[in-house]
Amino acid sequence: MIMGQGNTAAYTVVPEGSITTPKGFKAGGLHCGLKKTTRHDLGAIVCEVPAAAAGVYTTNVFQAAPIAVTRESIGAGGVLRAVIVNSGNANACTGKQGDADAYEMRSQFAEAIGVPAQQVAVASTGVIGETLKMDRVRSGIAELPAKLAANSQAGDDFCQAILTTDLVKKEVCVQVIIDGKPIHIAGASKGSGMIHPNMATMLGFVTTDAVIGSQALQTLLRQVTDLTFNMITVDGDTSTNDMLVAMASGLADNRELNISHPDYEAFSAALRYVCEVLAKAIARDGEGATKLVEVQVRGAESDAAAQAIAKTVIGSSLVKSAIFGADANWGRIIAAVGRAGQPVNPETVDIRLGDIVTLEQSRPISFDEEAALEYLKGDTVVIYVDLHMAEGSATAWGCDLTYDYVRINAAYRT
Amino acid sequence: MIMGQGNTAAYTVVPEGSITTPKGFKAGGLHCGLKKTTRHDLGAIVCEVPAAAAGVYTTNVFQAAPIAVTRESIGAGGVLRAVIVNSGNANACTGKQGDADAYEMRSQFAEAIGVPAQQVAVASTGVIGETLKMDRVRSGIAELPAKLAANSQAGDDFCQAILTTDLVKKEVCVQVIIDGKPIHIAGASKGSGMIHPNMATMLGFVTTDAVIGSQALQTLLRQVTDLTFNMITVDGDTSTNDMLVAMASGLADNRELNISHPDYEAFSAALRYVCEVLAKAIARDGEGATKLVEVQVRGAESDAAAQAIAKTVIGSSLVKSAIFGADANWGRIIAAVGRAGQPVNPETVDIRLGDIVTLEQSRPISFDEEAALEYLKGDTVVIYVDLHMAEGSATAWGCDLTYDYVRINAAYRT
Numbered sequence A, B: 001m002i003m004g005q006g007n008t009a010a011y012t013v014v015p016e017g018s019i020t021t022p023k024g025f026k027a028g029g030l031h032c033g034l035k036k037t038t039r040h041d042l043g044a045i046v047c048e049v050p051a052a053a054a055g056v057y058t059t060n061v062f063q064a065a066p067i068a069v070t071r072e073s074i075g076a077g078g079v080l081r082a083v084i085v086n087s088g089n090a091n092a093c094t095g096k097q098g099d100a101d102a103y104e105m106r107s108q109f110a111e112a113i114g115v116p117a118q119q120v121a122v123a124s125t126g127v128i129g130e131t132l133k134m135d136r137v138r139s140g141i142a143e144l145p146a147k148l149a150a151n152s153q154a155g156d157d158f159c160q161a162i163l164t165t166d167l168v169k170k171e172v173c174v175q176v177i178i179d180g181k182p183i184h185i186a187g188a189s190k191g192s193g194m195i196h197p198n199m200a201t202m203l204g205f206v207t208t209d210a211v212i213g214s215q216a217l218q219t220l221l222r223q224v225t226d227l228t229f230n231m232i233t234v235d236g237d238t239s240t241n242d243m244l245v246a247m248a249s250g251l252a253d254n255r256e257l258n259i260s261h262p263d264y265e266a267f268s269a270a271l272r273y274v275c276e277v278l279a280k281a282i283a284r285d286g287e288g289a290t291k292l293v294e295v296q297v298r299g300a301e302s303d304a305a306a307q308a309i310a311k312t313v314i315g316s317s318l319v320k321s322a323i324f325g326a327d328a329n330w331g332r333i334i335a336a337v338g339r340a341g342q343p344v345n346p347e348t349v350d351i352r353l354g355d356i357v358t359l360e361q362s363r364p365i366s367f368d369e370e371a372a373l374e375y376l377k378g379d380t381v382v383i384y385v386d387l388h389m390a391e392g393s394a395t396a397w398g399c400d401l402t403y404d405y406v407r408i409n410a411a412y413r414t
Helices: A065-077 A095-113 A134-147 A152-161 A214-227 A264-284 A303-315 A317-324 A330-338 A369-376 A403-410 B065-077 B095-113 B134-147 B152-161 B214-227 B264-284 B303-315 B317-324 B330-338 B369-376 B403-410
Strands: A011-013 A025-030 A042-057 A079-089 A120-127 A170-178 A181-190 A203-208 A243-248 A292-300 A350-353 A356-360 A380-386 A392-399 B025-030 B042-057 B079-089 B120-127 B170-178 B181-190 B203-208 B243-248 B292-300 B350-353 B356-360 B380-386 B392-399
Touching (some): A025 A134, A025 A152, A042 A065, A042 A134, A065 A120, A079 A203, A095 A120, A095 A134, A203 A264, A214 A264, A264 A292, A264 A392, A303 A317, A317 A330, A330 A356, A403 B403, B025 B152, B042 B065, B042 B134, B042 B152, B042 B203, B065 B079, B079 B095, B079 B134, B079 B203, B095 B134, B120 B243, B181 B264, B214 B243, B214 B264, B303 B317, B303 B330, B317 B330, B330 B356
Parallel strands (some): A292 A380, B079 B120
Antiparallel strands (some): A011 A170, A025 A042, A042 A243, A181 A203, A350 A356, A350 A380, B042 B079, B042 B243, B181 B203
16 A cells, blocks of 8 residues: 655655665766767666566557566566666667667676676667667776766766756655664656656666565555656657666665565655656656646546546646646646546536636636736646545646747757 | 548539538628637528438537537437537536527527527537627627528638637538439538547538438448548547537438438548548648648558557657657657557558658668658658558548647637
């Protein structure tokens, strides 16, 4: 069971924490030449002991070569020593050459750090359909071990190395008390366009020093993903490369976490918080976005119905454009609610924009247009929809649709 | 059964034809004050005899008041004498007042032209959530009968009166030989944004002088809608007001059309052509669009699978942005194919842009970038996807995603 965040959650944010804060983890990143700029494009996370590992992956039929390699690594024994990631090229739709390249990345990096190849995961992100410049990847991998460190600068180098059209890096670290001991959970992610996760998303990496088995971690990761990464959308497009990998070093020395552990819910809430922060950061940094949009649906027939409605509203180009224009056009919100394919009573819907009530029991309420304009100009907009039918609820995150989204995507490849 | 268009179709386009060309129909339009500009915003089609009628409507849960009124009229006896339409206000989410206003539009216009109220259909399009300025509607309805005529100028006035953000009017007329006699089918439609029809679309009106019963017309209209209006998308948003109404005056004096009539397929093909022309005109005139995009999917497991894939590709914001930028980014096309939720063999996909092959058996083919740029800069772009699995096929239409789409929708209401 997933706890709600809030007053019952026992975790605290570690302001200076990074992906390397949990005990046992190093990270690093460098520029090997896959990006046209001099920004980092190759990075790795390495654990000093075999870490219990779990992964969730894109549901797109066309899965990039590294997805299969990482599946195989985690599937082999449920443990990872490292993950190697490149940006600038997705290694997707690249045929047998792409498969060979992903396997070579795995074996070369495994050899460089002296671990079995099957304990290394591989991830790629960038342009689809071009083969990797492997000479550059090879020299990068040769240099990478010397860059690995356990400090926050090294964590930052990793975070930079996985970005593509992202404007900002995305990382978070929390501390949670398990068996009376402080343990850490940290996460890093990337993602800005082609964001409509389904099962997993973009690239996301979670490290923790908690003791938890691979199966328990896999179950929990999937539950948390459904409530966080799978509830964001930038443009409705699901990538070929989505991957979220979690690694638990076990060096925090707690009793092994499972569903009957008294602190399981605290751990679960902390992991959910980490994933929610990363997911919201991706939505706020959506291509061209000027703000984060949050849609809260309450009173639906089920949580699943609420999720479908929240994702339909957050995915509506018309709603997204109206919010960019700071136009309190609630008619578009209700039109999206009504086409979500879920049970809705057309007579009992409330809609609020922040504190501004625009619809009550499906009747338009006259509101202060000036106040609405002010609110919609802010950097975060929350849309509340209450269906007054039952107890189902969900929250989804996205962003506005802007000129810059079009500009970025009209000229991404060329 | 629906015939394919092409060499077997016995219809011919009537270049100067309009919604009033089929025998028995008059039309007209005027400005009554619902639009801020002086453009027409109230129009009607009137038939001199009771016309067999059929309608398909939006599947949105929130259905505008006129939808219920029109359903009731057609449901009562399967005949219509007239349809009255306003633009500038959708009369949607307007509660009991909205219902009363739609009924009043029906009864006032019925009285003005001397027909039973239940033989009048009502349609509205425009802003959601504002009540109609009925004083303006009433004076408009009082003036409208004097404007009705059977010429093409009157047809044009009607077409103008139903537009909102549309840049161009949408009408077409064909002639088809039934029982050796020439009969006509004409259509008019509007639609530019909030376009993702499901069962019916935007506003569409079809007139014909063929003899055909209301049930046969209803069955055929639904079949044709699935292949035409339901295969277009501008922005993935389904309106609260979508309505397509067909009226057959029967004045062409053919033997009544039904599925065993030897010319049924000719009539069906002609009706499909009329609806396809109107649907494509809506897609090409999508808000902010600079071009029409057509997606043809072949080799799918079923027609339904092909339809789902074609609609996913045509609806992808990333594909639409790339086409606006004349970027031959086929990686986004294959990513959309792969997330459509349909059976796809990831090893056997071909993709072409016009004549330019970019992917064959899922392997990238190097192509002439200059030629691709030239092709994508044209006013019509055709994307071919062949899955090489079975015989399922479908065609969908849409448009590119541009700065102007964002501009129009960031400031629609204010």
